[in-house]
Amino acid sequence: MYSRLQSLVIENFRSIRGKVVIPLDAQVVLIHGSNGMGKTSILSALELGLTGRIGHLAEDGDGYRKYLTNFGSDSGNIELTLAKNISNNIGTGGRVKFSESAFAAEPLLEPDHARFFSERCFLPQSALGRLLEIYDDKGATTNSPLTLFVKELLGLDPLDALVDGLRPAFHIGRLRNLTPSYRRIEELKASLVSELEVTDEKIRHFEAEMTILKTSLTEEIAVILPGKTIDFDGVEARNELKNSVEISRDDHSALQKVHKQRSELRSAHENWSEIRDANTSEDLSNLESRAVSSTAAFLDWSNTQGKQLDLIIEEMKSTFPDILTSDHGPERSRAFAEERAYSELARCESLLRKAEDAENIVMKLNSTIERASAKLRELDENLRAGVSEVQAFAKSLAGVTPHISDDNCPVCDRSFAEMNQGSLAAHVAAKIGALTTEAGRLQAVAEERATEFQTLTTAERGLLSAEQERISQSEMEILRIQKTVMHRFWEKLKSMQPEMQKGAALMDQASAARALFRSVQKNNELASALISEIWELVDGVSDVSPSDRTDLDKALSNAMEMIEKRVAEVETSNAIKVSCLRSLTSYDDLATELTRAQGKAAKLSGQVERVDSALGKVTEIREDAKKVSNAANTVRSGIVKRVFSESLNTLWRDLFLRLAPSEQFVPAFKLPTDSKGNVEAILETLHRSGTVSGSPGAILSQGNLNTAALTLFLALHLSVPLKQPWLVLDDPVQSMDDVHITQMAALLRTLSKGMNRQIVVAVHERALFDYLTLELSPSFQGDSLITVEISKSFEGNTVVSAQTYGFEKDPAIAA
Structure with a gap:
């Protein structure tokens, strides 16, 4: 808990030129000065000493810091002091040093307490006119400033954390972003399913290829091994079949023999054709005579x-x-x-x-x-x-x-x-x-x-x-x-x-x-030798009886036809054997690949089942998380509705009617709930009869709008547990009539005396300052008041005149 503010020392800060000391050690501090004298500068210096920043200027960044120094001065500083240190964890003062090129702050408050002061204890003049707009923000919905305040007020952070933490359970994309392992397991499943489909396609391909090979092998083996029974499923049976169709040495010898016979017959046929065509019908003796x-x-x-x-x-x-x-x-x-x-x-x-x-x-x-x-x-x-x-x-x-x-x-x-x-x-x-x-x-x-x-x-x-x-x-x-x-x-x-x-x-x-004679003579000699050779070759291919040895050309032609047929038979048999052997080898390879693919498919199927089981468990957990989130959301919405209706609206209504007792329309918050149970706070007005009317801006006058804003700030201040005893107001009675001002003075006295608040108020009207000085002057033992008047000397330096008032017993009454 913080104690009362004691003093504020300001040097060359904004419109304040020179060094001034502001006493603050009183229940109420009234600050007066005409426009431009430095009232707002004193309150901004107080905010800087407490928080290290000027809230309404810091919204646009830290650029304002280079303009904090008074024009014509090189540097400045601020020192804030507390009356005493009640808690061991709280400092006794805050310091700020600044120039056009440097800024160093050691604020009194920690960041959380500094934010609380800026939002709940300090009402600058610039924020008063915008307060209703801030809390009537239509775009923020469930994250509006008012809703966020109520969450903080009611301690709904655990429920919010629970709802926010379980929000990814409602959207699979969020769950993937939050939990990379879930995305990886989904990708793993997609990869496994894709790989399984590819493997199944390979199995179907292997089975189709093996069926084609079975058909061709059955047809070929029927030719070379008639009546042979084939078992394609057994490895030993396929190996035995390979041995049966393998080309042996006898097969090679038979093929070489028929090839040799065919080659010899072709050569003999060509030579015989040349000799036969070269022979003339003329007698050799006539050729010699010629x-x-x-x-x-x-x-x-x-x-x-x-x-x-x-x-x-x-x-x-x-x-x-x-x-x-x-x-x-x-x-x-x-x-x-x-x-x-x-x-x-x-x-x-x-x-x-x-x-x-x-x-x-x-x-x-x-x-x-x-x-x-x-x-x-x-x-x-x-x-x-x-x-x-x-x-x-x-x-x-x-x-x-x-x-x-x-x-x-x-x-x-x-x-x-x-x-x-x-x-x-x-x-x-x-x-x-x-x-x-x-x-x-x-x-x-x-x-x-x-x-x-x-x-x-x-x-x-x-x-x-x-x-x-x-x-x-x-x-x-x-x-x-x-x-x-x-x-x-x-x-x-x-x-x-x-x-x-x-x-x-x-x-x-x-x-x-002479050449013709020698040629015919040579051909006759060759023909005699070739005829015996041809008959020998013909005998090696076919059996010709001596009685059929009359037509050499016919016998040679028959022998060549017969040898061509034998060559074709041997080559066909060997080709079928080679084809069978190749097909059996391919069949073995396909069988091996099929077995491997089937094993892989079984393994992938097991993995897919395990991944599906894991994803099913995640789905169950998501459903449970949705139930928990919905229940937490329902509880949170009920609490927020109850507090708005029974606490904040009631307090705001009481404060507003105290300052504006004749106003028929009272501002309040409406809390509609959407289909998901989220709460959105919006402003409205209620007639004293209970009838709902329009927004405050459409119903209330300008003076009562200021009153509504002021009382909203005070309601927000009083709704939270007391963290800081300070309440700083910059010219809060704008556009108020005498009745409102009288009620405002009474309210400030109540806050100071009955609620133990230290109140700092700045006003620019002299009559109002004098009135508040009179109304807030000490009436009981222990009451205190400090008035501060700000002016400028002939040289332009800031001059502060402070007066402290304590309780004095009226002797006339006492007598």
Whole structure:
């Protein structure tokens, strides 16, 4: 329990400039000052010392702290002191230091007690007009400030905690968020069910595949093991069946044997077809006679016409060692020799033409060189004779000309007038002109000489190149002889073309006849050997009687058909065995997978059953929790309704009627209950007859609205257990008439004297201040009153004038 407030020291806080001391150690403290003097600043300083914050400013954050310092001051502080410390756990004062950039508070009250003071013991002027709005908040419903207050008042926190704690039981999503393990077990079930479905699908797939394999195996085994009884369910029976269908060494040997027989028959058939197709109906002796006669005809030609070609080729070998002989064919060797002779002929002619052209060029260039050399000598003589003298004389005259001013010669000092040839200057100018013309002619001669020199140089270079193309007379003579010989060869070979073509034809006929004879002879020999081999192969495949050995082609065809059939039978049997063995292996694998899947499915089913059992238990617990929550909610709603009807509304009604006895409508709280049992407090007015009317804002006057707000605050203050004995009011009698003020003064006296409250009231009207000073002055032993008046000095500093009143016995009454 806290004791009475003793004093408040304020320095440079808001509108208070300088340092002031406010005495507070009395049952009632009245504070007066005109607007702007600092009444509200004193009450805000008191709130800061108690709670460390200014409640109505802190709603928007802590930004207000930088503006707490009085304008023009660097820093300020507040110190609050209690009269005495009754409890060991409670301090004796609170301190706050502040500036524009810093704020440090050591409030007197702990956070819970500080909140209680701000909500139940301190009514700032800014909150009075909004009090009804705060408690008439339509949006907060079950969490409205009034409902929360009643919960606190009645100690409903355990029931609230029970209801709030069990709320997730009504909504599965909340339960999942609150209990991650429940979400995990749901996910586990979904995972198990999904995995079980996949496993069941695998089992159905394995069973279908095994059924297909059973059908195919039954059909295949019926072919290779007729009458065999099959037991697919037993592992030993399947292993025995595998041994029965496994391909043995005899099966491989039989397959190799029939493949070998087929290969040999195919090879013999191909060879026999080639020999049979190659044989002609002509007799071998006739072929031999034809080969002999055609060979003799070619030899006769070779000894006559062919001899001439051999002689020419032999003669050309000295020039062309690689020339073809007649053994390569008469026409071919003739054409080759003709081509080589013509090529050599063309080469000789080309060399001779180049040599003759070079000789002509040499003669022409020599003539050009002689003429150019003579011309150069002539031009050199002309140039040597006059160029140097003419140029020097012209330069000398040009140098003298500037010194000629009359007819006297500047060289010999004689008068040119004696010559009767005009003036000396004109004569010298004419002479210089003549010399200049001669110099121009000599320059032209020099240019002509340069041209002739260029011609000479070009001719000499051409002569050097032409000399390289010239050959000697002996070489030219050899080329002329070679040309004549090659021309003779070429002409001769060209004329021999028809005869050589005839020889080539004879040679080809002889070669073809001999080749045909040798081919037929060889085929006859091969046929004899092949026939016996074929009959041997046919006997190995089928039994042919000696009387049937007349048609070899037919016997061979029958044997090939028979061996193809045997190969197909052996390959089919082996293929079926391989297929059976593969199918049995697949069947074993599927059986293993099926057994494994069935075991997994059984395990998953057991897990799903256990998870379902756990979830069922959770559902039972949820239902029990719902029942408990609903019961707690019902109890809580009943308590709240009863308190609102019997306690808070009754107290508010009594206070309101005490201050406004003539008002016909009384404010009250209505507590409708929703379908879930939740309570929502709303404001209404009741006529004194008991008829329900509208909201206070629609029925009451402004003065009575203030009275309703003030009495609501006092009802809320008086409804709770006494934690703090302080009641601080900032100008609480706004818009009140004299009757209301009189009743308010009496109420304050009752609160102070009868309910042991320390009351701090600030007013701005002087008449009201004087009236309250009189009405609240001490009337009994132990009563006390302090009045505080706030003003400003000429310099603007805050001035506090305090006066303390104690009980004084009236001597007149006592007498």
